Amino acid sequence: xxxxxxxxxxxxxxxxxxxxxxxxxxxxxxxxxxxxxxxxxxxxxxxxxxxxxxxxxxxxxxxxxxxxxxxxxxxxxxxxxxxxxxxxxxxxxxxxxxxxxxxxxxxxxxxxxxxxxxxxxxxxxxxxxxxxxxxxxxxxxxxxxxxxxxxxxxxxxxxxxxxxxxxxxx
Numbered sequence: 001x002x003x004x005x006x007x008x009x010x011x012x013x014x015x016x017x018x019x020x021x022x023x024x025x026x027x028x029x030x031x032x033x034x035x036x037x038x039x040x041x042x043x044x045x046x047x048x049x050x051x052x053x054x055x056x057x058x059x060x061x062x063x064x065x066x067x068x069x070x071x072x073x074x075x076x077x078x079x080x081x082x083x084x085x086x087x088x089x090x091x092x093x094x095x096x097x098x099x100x101x102x103x104x105x106x107x108x109x110x111x112x113x114x115x116x117x118x119x120x121x122x123x124x125x126x127x128x129x130x131x132x133x134x135x136x137x138x139x140x141x142x143x144x145x146x147x148x149x150x151x152x153x154x155x156x157x158x159x160x161x162x163x164x165x166x167x168x169x170x
Contacts, residue, residue: 072139075113082108090126094153097122098146112142119145127153 086100101122105115116139123131130152139145150157 072113072116075111075117077114077117081114081118086122087124088122088127089124090130090153091156092153093156093158094150095157098149115142116145 086097086104088094088097101115101119105118119142120128120131134148139148
């Protein structure tokens with residue numbers, strides 16, 4: 001029992017360290033974003049354009065977000081790979097979509113980096129908007145991404161079967 005309590009205390013301490021590191025990284029990210037904005041404004045002002053001087057400096061929207069690490073984005077998909085036939089619009093059961101996707105990936109033996117890139121092609125509409133809204137470099141593993149996906153669309157999950165459902169079987 002004492003060993004379990006010590007393990008729990010160590011786990012809490014490690015979790016607090018992770019939280020502190022996360023807060024420090026978020027603060028650093030805000031500082032870098034502010035510095036980036038200042039540099040952009042300076043470049044606009046140096047260009048001599050009257051239009052940009054009159055307008056307030058702003059960040060244009062990104063063309064495409066990269067929620068995955070750069071190493072994942074740089075991974076090359078072999079030309080023999082075929083994309084998943086399943087699509088997810090945001091109203092389907094996320095667990096069923098992940099299961100279908102994993103089944104197709106097992107058939108082609110895709111690595112995690114390939115899975116990341118091919119999974120993006122299965123998202124449509126609101127689901128793609130959700131993916132693009134994730135912060136840059138936020139996703140580091142497919143297991144983490146799967147969990148984020150499940151949590152985002154948990155309301156669409158099929159309810160678990162219960163014994164009285166068997167009475168409807170004929």
